[in-house]
Amino acid sequence: MMGLLVFDFCKCTAPADFVQILFFVVHSFGEDDMDIQLIQGDITKVSADAIVNAANSSLMGGGGVDGAIHRAGGPEILAECREIISRIGSCNKGQVVPTSAGRLKARYLFHTVGPVWQGGAAGEAELLARCYEGSLCLAMERNLSSITFRAISSGVYGYPKEEAVQVVRSVVDRWHEKTAGLTVIFVNLSRDMHRLYEKMFAGDAGANLSERKI
Ligand code: AR6
Numbered sequence: 001m002m003g004l005l006v007f008d009f010c011k012c013t014a015p016a017d018f019v020q021i022l023f024f025v026v027h028s029f030g031e032d033d034m035d036i037q038l039i040q041g042d043i044t045k046v047s048a049d050a051i052v053n054a055a056n057s058s059l060m061g062g063g064g065v066d067g068a069i070h071r072a073g074g075p076e077i078l079a080e081c082r083e084i085i086s087r088i089g090s091c092n093k094g095q096v097v098p099t100s101a102g103r104l105k106a107r108y109l110f111h112t113v114g115p116v117w118q119g120g121a122a123g124e125a126e127l128l129a130r131c132y133e134g135s136l137c138l139a140m141e142r143n144l145s146s147i148t149f150r151a152i153s154s155g156v157y158g159y160p161k162e163e164a165v166q167v168v169r170s171v172v173d174r175w176h177e178k179t180a181g182l183t184v185i186f187v188n189l190s191r192d193m194h195r196l197y198e199k200m201f202a203g204d205a206g207a208n209l210s211e212r213k214i
Contacts, residue, residue, distance in 0.1 A: 047105035049144035073102030094130030114153030148185035
């Protein structure tokens with residue numbers, strides 16, 4: 001059975017280097033399965049063995065969270081990305097490239113490039129799933145305990161938010177047994193997106209849903 005934890009982070013009033021956990025909801029833990037945490041907050045503040053960055057094919061940083069991740073992580077991440085790009089040319093859509101995580105609270109950054117939404121008939125769902133699956137695969141290969149994602153492609157790449165979360169759900173359905181022991185954290189800055197994740201995973205909650213403040 002899948003495990004699920006939900007956190008809401010108070011991002012508006014918290015100092016930049018401190019994120020307060022407002023509450024969490026616990027539901028149905030399984031010992032031989034993936035654990036899922038849903039967090040509303042800034043992914044650059046989250047601790048995990050690997051943070052997945054929604055990058056572009058140049059791996060040279062960009063706007064949004066890609067830029068924020070590079071700023072928070074420091075220049076050595078970009079230096080590593082440059083070295084990788086000098087070897088591979090560019091990062092394809094769906095591909096996952098690991099680097100160290102600099103000053104972020106993580107051991108690795110996994111850079112992946114999601115599809116740009118073109119209406120849904122250009123293989124976007126498969127490419128998006130590949131970003132998540134490649135990252136999970138790398139996490140298992142490296143024997144990691146935790147990995148954190150934001151909603152790849154759902155920002156400037158224009159993937160419709162609900163459909164983007166459905167892809168995440170389908171990946172979880174296929175991978176939850178193969179990733180036993182791995183904690184998978186889905187982080188969303190916006191409340192609306194966070195709620196979509198809650199809705200998408202709430203179907204599993206049944207009567208086991210509980211909530212408390214800390
Ligand atoms: N923490 C968690 N989630 C966030 C944060 C944050 N700090 N900030 C935004 N989001 P996007 P993409 C959500 O545009 O669509 C870059 O320039 C946001 O609300 O960053 O994959 C790259 O270099 C949205 O739901 O990623 C590429 O060129 C989601 O993160 C391009 O953007 C993804 O938004 C990639 O675009």
